[in-house]
Amino acid sequence: MSLAYDLRVIRAVAVNDIRGSLVDRTFTILSILTPINFLFLMILFVLSGGQAPTAVVLQDNGPYAREFVAAMERSQSFIIQETTAARAQDLLRQGRIVAIVTVPANFDADVQSGTPIDLPVVVNNLNVDFTNDIRRAVPLSITSFYGEEFPNRVVVKAAETDLQPRDTNYIQYLSVSILVVGLMLGGLLQAGSNAAREHERGTIKELLLSPAARWAIETGKVVGAAVLNLISAAIVLAVVTLVLGVRPLSFSEMVGFSLLLIAMFVAFGTLIGTLARNRRTVIPLSMGTALPLFFMSGAFGPANWGSPVLAAIARASPVYYGIAVFQFAFHGFTTTPSSVVANTLILVGFVIAAILLSAFVLRHASVAH
């Protein structure tokens, strides 16, 4: 029982799984489409939730009024639509905007003379999240406007020192996290289906009866699913980089970490499939595993910025480290206290642990008595 034999088993199992999946297209297509579908879903969520659609009614067209609108735009909190008062009311009634900000007549003159100005803001406060965005962003725009136009009047200023060489906006950050969940869903579904199919069809007995090492069989399954998962991974990566325009700082790191994450998620998918033994169980189990892990592992911001309990739970999740290394590849920062090297090693550990655990489950898999 040499290493060369184990390697031949790995290759044979991988090739066998790939061939089987290419013939059995239903689950393969599902494994490819589900992560892409999820990616688009999250993109829609990002696009719809990132900024508040707001109508601006300009009753003064002077340079200060214009500069104030520019300050609103710089706040990155509004999707601004300049319109008339009547049209703005219509849009608000139709539920197409969150708020109306009116720049009153004599705005420029009052600014120049230092006369207090009441800036009318009408908010459809049916969603407190959007309402708070407006409540925070309008005063921020006013401060920004004064800081720009009358620097001497604003005596308290934030002296900001940036830790990162560049800003990362919400979409840029979240897109990378979504990329990870795309790889996760693809990996879990593809590998889970491959492993469960052996049990459904009874062919697991052929594998279990052979003298091949369990770890070699499971590794072969991981390799086979990983190759198939590359298809959905390539599509998800293409959407993020080409459609959303979120480019990695290091292409090679992106590719390397993608391969590592694919290996990890297919290893866990193989474990799920080996345990579930049924493809119809694998799908809800994969979804049910992927989504909570995604949301609690720093998808929207570093997990350690959240509650200490959730952060502690997140640190036990492979997705936490997956998001961290991907954010590093794309944006150059780390979202975890541990270094990129440490995160990479932890991910490698997860891959090995998942394969060994799958092999253990397979070793103790009972067959028909």
Next chain:
Amino acid sequence: MTNAESSAAVEIQSLTKRFGNFIAIDNLSLRVDVGEIFGLLGPNGSGKTTTLNIVSGLSKPSSGTVRVLGYDVTRDTRKVRGALGVVPQETALYEELSAWDNLVFHAELYDVPRSGRDARIAAMLDLVQLSDRRNGRVSAFSGGMRRRLALARALLHDPALLYLDEPTLGVDVQSRRAIWDYILDQKHRGKTVLITTNYLEEASVLCDRLAIIDHGRLVALDTPATLKRRYGDVVLDLSTDPPPTPALLQQLAAIAWVTGVQVNGSALRLTIAGDDHAVGHVVNFVTQNAELRTINQREPNLDEVFLSLTGRALRD
């Protein structure tokens, strides 16, 4: 692969297997010699498949020892598996692959050397008469063809011990005969064959020795002929006019050679332990008391043996 020092292909000693409180195998001991066809007979749930799962290393014994070709199945599991060719009950072929690709995959799993591998696969397909379907997808194969392909797969790595779980379950009569021929051919090649079956005719035709298992216990172990003789040498099926009276039945039962009397209307079944002289004596006695309409003399079958040993039919 085999341990040359051992003459037993399989040696089971005091084997017990429990699933929680349920005892699937209860202190079972038996030995299968190298070169014989050995049958395990028992109704569903009797423990025969569990026994063979342990023999093939798929399941661990709760207690007792099992040695296959001299190897301990719990310690040298991979060596045991390498020496074993298995045709499981659920054929377990990759349906989306061709017959040829199924065998190639099996060859890789069992480390069949690449040199000569294709020739070996071709020979196995030829043996089971599937050469013309080598590139056909298994999903299009009939039950009999699948069973034959599974047999070819089990033989591919030239195992010393072949284990077939219900080898002809669900196959047509023609394929059944063909599979029997392949199994007998393996014996002639010096292989040991272990089979489980519910078909008594199959066990009778193929097996050198039979172990009858019920509720996880060994009920009987012998050659099919000896087992049949335990039940009786001859079974006489008669019909009389008028139907046999209770007095006649009592008198028949009192005859020393008669070991069993069954009646159903005018049909009378007598089991006789003895030679032609005994049979003649019994027939004469019947004709003196009633008019004999039909008579049929035959050997007892294993169904009757099984029923007499376990008190229930094989397919209960």
